[in-house]
Structure formats: structure tokens, C-alpha cells
Amino acid sequence: MFDLTGKTALVTGATGGIGGAIARQLHQCGATIAISGRQRDKLDQLASELGERCMGLSCDLANKTEVAGLIDEAVKALGGRLDILVNNAGLTKDNLFMVMKDEQWDDVIAVNLTSTFMLMRAAARHMMRSKSGFGRIINISSVSGIIGNPGQANYAASKAGMIGMTKSLAREVASRGITANCIAPGFISTPMTDVLNEKQVAAIKEAIPAQAFGTPDDIASAVVYLASREARYVTGQTLHVNGGMVMI
Numbered sequence: 001m002f003d004l005t006g007k008t009a010l011v012t013g014a015t016g017g018i019g020g021a022i023a024r025q026l027h028q029c030g031a032t033i034a035i036s037g038r039q040r041d042k043l044d045q046l047a048s049e050l051g052e053r054c055m056g057l058s059c060d061l062a063n064k065t066e067v068a069g070l071i072d073e074a075v076k077a078l079g080g081r082l083d084i085l086v087n088n089a090g091l092t093k094d095n096l097f098m099v100m101k102d103e104q105w106d107d108v109i110a111v112n113l114t115s116t117f118m119l120m121r122a123a124a125r126h127m128m129r130s131k132s133g134f135g136r137i138i139n140i141s142s143v144s145g146i147i148g149n150p151g152q153a154n155y156a157a158s159k160a161g162m163i164g165m166t167k168s169l170a171r172e173v174a175s176r177g178i179t180a181n182c183i184a185p186g187f188i189s190t191p192m193t194d195v196l197n198e199k200q201v202a203a204i205k206e207a208i209p210a211q212a213f214g215t216p217d218d219i220a221s222a223v224v225y226l227a228s229r230e231a232r233y234v235t236g237q238t239l240h241v242n243g244g245m246v247m248i
């Protein structure tokens with residue numbers, strides 16, 4: 001197991017399926033974590049389950065003022081240091097391209113892409129200023145951002161945009177020991193995919209060589225690796241965790 005003792009991390013969307021698993025695994029590896037989300041009760045529940053080294057921070061990522069303050073809040077809660085940022089929160093508002101409403105586009109871009117940009121910018125500034133020579137930024141993208149998906153033009157654009165944005169930051173900060181990478185999950189069993197009906201699930205499984213959906217822990221394990229000291233020479237990459245659904 002990778003050792004993150006002494007490292008501090010912020011995980012967004014920690015009240016969700018994948019975010020909860022990421023928070024648990026980072027914590028299990030020894031990191032002190034700040035978990036962020038909109039639902040205070042769920043944050044408190046996870047914080048009390050994990051006990052020491054875990055703080056809950058409420059933040060609505062659709063609200064720019066709240067997003068602008070989140071990194072400072074996390075640094076304060078984590079004792080003055082942020083080593084690892086995991087931008088995991090995300091949402092879908094699906095509709096066919098030709099009838100997609102402006103609000104559906106704007107809402108998904110705001111949470112999935114704009115808030116990710118703002119948090120990366122603030123975290124990178126903090127990591128540079130700290131001169132610790134260590135920083136990890138990990139963004140949860142999606143297979144939809146790689147191959148597209150009918151009904152998800154907004155979501156696919158946000159997740160593909162995340163990849164280009166991550167590569168750009170990675171090039172700017174690599175010499176300071178800060179890495180920036182994406183993980184592109186395929187289909188993972190969480191509340192986000194619970195909305196699929198049996199017929200859809202069966203059709204998707206047909207397209208996955210592993211013939212099954214992944215679990216939140218499959219994604220969390222990839223996060224732990226990219227957060228580790230051992231991944232210091234990996235930057236600007238997208239790690240595809242999808243059961244072989246897309247091979248690049």
C-alpha cells in the first residue's frame with residue numbers, strides 16, 4: 001500500500017459514491033483529509049466514521065464565491081498545508097444535442113469545468129508558494145470526454161476540457177515537483193449510474209471486455225497511486241480505468 005502519512009488532501013464531492021471511496025482510501029493510507037460537498041449531514045457522517053485526520057467543509061461548486069474560498073478554508077483546516085487536490089465532484093444534465101437547453105450546458109460546465117479550474121488555480125498557487133517540492137492535482141474526468149456519449153454534449157465537453165486544462169497546468173508546474181493528472185472512469189456503480197435501466201446496463205456491459213461495471217474503489221486506488229511519492233514522474237496523463245471499454 002502507498003504511504004501518504006503526513007500528506008494533506010482535499011476531496012470534492014466526497015458525499016458521492018466515488019468521492020467517498022477516494023476519501024476513505026486516502027485516509028487509510030495515512031493522509032489528513034478535508035472532505036467537501038453540499039450535504040452537511042453526509043459530510044458529518046463520513047467525518048465521524050473516519051475519526052481523526054478528517055474535516056468536513058461545505059461548498060456548493062455552482063457558487064463561484066464559495067468555490068473561491070474553498071482552498072483557503074481547506075489549507076486552514078489542514079493545518080496550513082495542502083499537498084493533494086482531488087477534483088471529483090461532478091454532475092450530469094443530459095439531453096439530446098439539438099434540444100439541449102442553455103441552462104443544462106451552463107450548469108454542467110460551471111460545476112465540472114469552471115470550479116475545477118478555480119480550485120486547480122488556487123491549489124497550484126498554494127503549492128508553489130509553499131516551496132515543498134510536492135504537489136498532486138488529480139481530476140476525475142470520464143470516458144464520455146474521450147469518446148463522447150449521446151445526450152451528454154455538455155458533460156463530454158466538460159470532461160474533455162478538463163483533460164486539456166490538466167495537461168496545460170502540468171506543463172507549467174512540473175519543474176516544481178507538482179503533478180497534474182486525470183483519471184477517466186468508465187462505468188462505475190454509483191448513484192450517477194443507478195439511473196440506468198436494466199436494458200441499458202446490459203447493453204453497456206456488452207461493450208466492456210471485463211463484462212462488469214467498476215467499483216468506486218477501482219477509481220480510488222488509481223487516485224492513491226497518482227497521489228503517491230512513487231508517481232512523481234507521471235504528469236499530464238489520463239489514466240483510463242474502464243474495464244477495457246476504451247483502449248488508447
Ligand code: NAD
Binds near residue numbers: 015143188190193
Ligand atoms: P455521485 O453522484 O455519487 O457523486 C457526485 C458528487 O458530486 C456528489 O457528492 C455530489 O454532491 C457532488 N456535486 C454535484 N454537484 C455539486 C455541486 N454543485 N457542488 C458540490 N458538489 C457537487 O457520482 P459519482 O459516480 O461518484 O461521480 C464522481 C465523479 O466521477 C464525477 O465527476 C463523475 O462525473 C465521474 N464519473 C463517474 C462515472 C460513473 O460511472 N459513476 C463515470 C465517469 C466519471
